[in-house]
Amino acid sequence: MITLNFSLWELALLLVGVAFVFGTVYLVKLFKSLAATFDTTTKLLEENRLALHSIMENTDDITKSTAQIVDKSNLMVDEVELAFNTIKQDVIDPVVKAASILKRGLGVFQTRNRKDKV
Known part of the structure; x- marks a missing residue:
């Protein structure tokens, strides 16, 4: 039999x-997991950096397009206003004047008829 004596x-x-x-x-295990997390974070940061760069490039084009749309809509509103004023002067004002006369x-x-009846 083996006996073990430990202090x-x-x-x-x-x-x-x-x-x-x-x-x-x-x-x-912790350091391996931490290294994998840092690698994933680095990849995500790089992807986001590229996406942000693309967004910043497209923002300038979007701003220019929006400015062009606003300019065209201003021209259209001015043309509608001019058309409305022309219709008012050429049609509505003469009709109102004729109706008033x-x-x-x-x-x-009518006032003569009332005087005649009285």
Whole structure:
């Protein structure tokens, strides 16, 4: 039969050694995971940098296109306003003037009819 005699300090030293081995294994796993996370983060930052660069280049084109649309819409509004003023001067104003004259003319007849009846 084999007998093992350990003193307390030897047992403590054995436990510290086992803990050191397990701790080292977990630290290696942690550092590998951390390295993978840094690699992923670096790739994402590079992709975002390229996307932002593309967006910044396209922003100038979008701004120019928007300015052109605004200019064209201003011209169209000016043309509509000119057309409305022309219609008002050529059609609406003469019709209103004729209706006003006609109303005054008919009003004279109506006042004569009232005086005749009284």
